[in-house]
Amino acid sequence: xxxxxxxxxxxxxxxxxxxxxxxxxxxxxxxxxxxxxxxxxxxxxxxxxxxxxxxxxxxxxxxxxxxxxxxxxxxxxxxxxxxxxxxxxxxxxxxxxxxxxxxxxxxxxxxxxxxxxxxxxxxxxxxxxxxxxxxxxxxxxxxxxxxxxxxxxxxxxxxxxxxxxxxxxxxxxxxxxxxxxxxxxxxxxxxxxxxxxxxxxxxxxxxxxxxxxxxxx
Numbered sequence: 295x296x297x298x299x300x301x302x303x304x305x306x307x308x309x310x311x312x313x314x315x316x317x318x319x320x321x322x323x324x325x326x327x328x329x330x331x332x333x334x335x336x337x338x339x340x341x342x343x344x345x346x347x348x349x350x351x352x353x354x355x356x357x358x359x360x361x362x363x364x365x366x367x368x369x370x371x372x373x374x375x376x377x378x379x380x381x382x383x384x385x386x387x388x389x390x391x392x393x394x395x396x397x398x399x400x401x402x403x404x405x406x407x408x409x410x411x412x413x414x415x416x417x418x419x420x421x422x423x424x425x426x427x428x429x430x431x432x433x434x435x436x437x438x439x440x441x442x443x444x445x446x447x448x449x450x451x452x453x454x455x456x457x458x459x460x461x462x463x464x465x466x467x468x469x470x471x472x473x474x475x476x477x478x479x480x481x482x483x484x485x486x487x488x489x490x491x492x493x494x495x496x497x498x499x500x501x502x503x504x505x506x507x508x509x510x511x
């Protein structure tokens with residue numbers, strides 16, 4: 295018996311549309327989404343524009359995190375922050391998710407794993423672990439994402455973040471920003487130490503029960 299395998303093309307052509315729209319379903323609710331590419335060699339990704347955007351839409355700048363986003367890690371806040379952001383956008387009927395290919399704070403998955411191993415061996419926080427490996431604590435830039443938000447015609451947004459670097463990048467693009475903090479409790483000691491390291495080492499404004507970080511526009 296002869297089995298004929300399907301022919302695989304040498305190259306898949308790039309789509310000729312700058313933006314692709316389709317219906318998206320999540321949690322039993324439907325919303326339309328428009329997808330745009332954000333081309334940048336180091337800090338690129340995609341914009342997902344959900345529903346109808348008002349004059350002050352919800353926006354989430356989110357760096358790819360395989361452990362948190364896809365594997366449900368209890369040791370970082372990435373997955374819960376993404377889920378919470380999507381909940382809020384769907385409830386409001388619109389918003390923008392900028393999904394950036396910045397795994398491991400820009401170092402990539404393999405270096406991220408090496409950082410975790412270094413922390414595990416020497417009881418370190420992830421920023422100290424990166425330093426011991428000769429990596430910058432955070433190699434990401436949000437300037438390309440912020441510029442793309444401005445090209446969308448957005449002049450004011452509500453930014454879902456605890457990261458002051460994201461706030462600064464969007465403001466530098468000429469967009470007025472109201473910060474909406476994301477309070478994410480983590481269930482492991484490693485996760486709670488990670489949040490504390492974000493606060494003390496990188497100035498993240500981790501919201502608490504009595505003092506959430508939400509400066510005025």
